Amino acid sequence: MGNDTTGTARPAAASGSFRIGGDLPVTRLGYGAMQLTGQGVWGEPRDRAEAVRVLRRAVELGVDFIDTADSYGPFVSEQIIREALHPYADGLVIATKGGFTRPGPGVWEPVGRPEYLRQQVELSLRHLGLERIDLYQLHRIDPQVPLADQLGALAELREAGKIRHIGLSEVTVAQIEEARTVTEIASVQNLYNLVERKSEDVLEYAEREGLAFIPWFPIATGELARPGGPLDAAAREHGATPAQLALAWLLRRSPAVLPIPGTSSVAHVEENIAAAGIELTDAEYEALTDAV
Template sequence: MSSPLNPSGEFRIAGKEVRRLGYGAMRITGPGVWGEPADRAEAVQVLRHAVELGVDLIDTADSYGPFVSEEIIREALHPYTDNLLIATKAGFVRTGPDRWHVLGDPNYLRQQVELSLRRLGLERIELFQLHRIDERFPVADQIGVLRDLRDEGKIAAIGLSEVSVAQIEEAGRTAEIATVQNRYNLLDRASADVLAHCAAQGIGFIPWAPVAAGGLTGPGTALQAVADETGATPSQVSLAWLLAKSPVVLPIPGTSSSVHLEENMAASCVSLTPEQVAALDALA
């Protein structure tokens, strides 16, 4: 059953039913997703408040900080409740603020899984996602090492990030793919075909950067009209639109502010009519 504080519906990952409106833990690091946050105590409080508001899916990555996000999650929430699913990722090496370098060497991926287990204080990572496919290594080798780690009981389910339909199908020949995390929002619909594929196959679709309304807001815009009709903010409408797109969609808005967190989570209470969804669809 959905929490009255997060009535967003559920989706099953690794045998767990999680509420579809989760939390992305990238923003609890420093500028450029690098180093410590300005206020670590506030970051800890935001994570704890997210759980209080009904969040049971928290998404992070070893590259956020690097390592900082995973470490703060453990500080804030360990020992974890049985219903909480911590999802993490590997596949990027960091050399500085806003610097991301793809690395999918299977030996490196295995190492990072082991290190994430230690940092998070877990015996098994429920959802482990390949942050990017590295073209320098066969996809079967990158997914294969995650499949081996799954078989060893160190991860429960495998996900992908920023992939095409063809890449999902290729990866699926080596191991079952539970989720796909691609950029998708009101402004960026480039992954519409990936969402359609995930919906058809029952694969969870985790849109990152889910709130990106930009120039769509303002008097006279369709987004503002729907916001006015529902009494919600444009950001809340953006999240409600994602939740309405498909039951496989699991938005993970991130923030380092408790006030902003509460606004995001309240989006799960915003109900859109088919006409409102169609008006927002037409903004593409």
């Protein structure tokens, strides 16, 4: 059998790789760090030590793309990432986001004023212990501020060497096209999963234009996972869970897709990453695609 560092030891590698911005290689199956906080994505997690273990285990299993945001906590998620993983291994990409203020648990308000975004980038650099953020995403476009002003601030920070690539979140194709008249865009992060596919046109645009497409909330299964349903049947066939099949479907859907399932449990992160090794047959993939 030999010493297989890309297979059983680092199972995430089976998901393949993608170059963000054309020059930043990451393993496609990543980890989303929103759940490393308290209830309502607010404050400290119930078990901080377990949150640290989750991050370390994900990296052990081959994850090298971790997605977070300054608003998760706020700042709690970024600080736990630093505690768990700093100094960062070569090739480990930490992506973060800015553009939301958090007045309280479960409350999110977009703020895209240039001075606010500049402050948030500086705070994220400090909280993560980085000199440059590999992928910095505008968490939401603030409708009260010209998009050119919001992205212009990030472009200036990129010129200053504090950001490597700029991404967008929850946008339309028209908004991406407008953004690309201001600055280069490397990625898009929209709600997308087996059940919720309103961003199909955005995914197709991203794939065509060489942008990374990062689906948030990737594990939704809904009615498809009901006993005897199409997801349940395929999961039984593979000896897998419906959630694992939902991730396998995303990985098969497009080579531009970088799923970032999140969890606060080591057992669950191991289960999610094992999905990288599940290969759907053409018939299974088509059946799941058509089931919604």
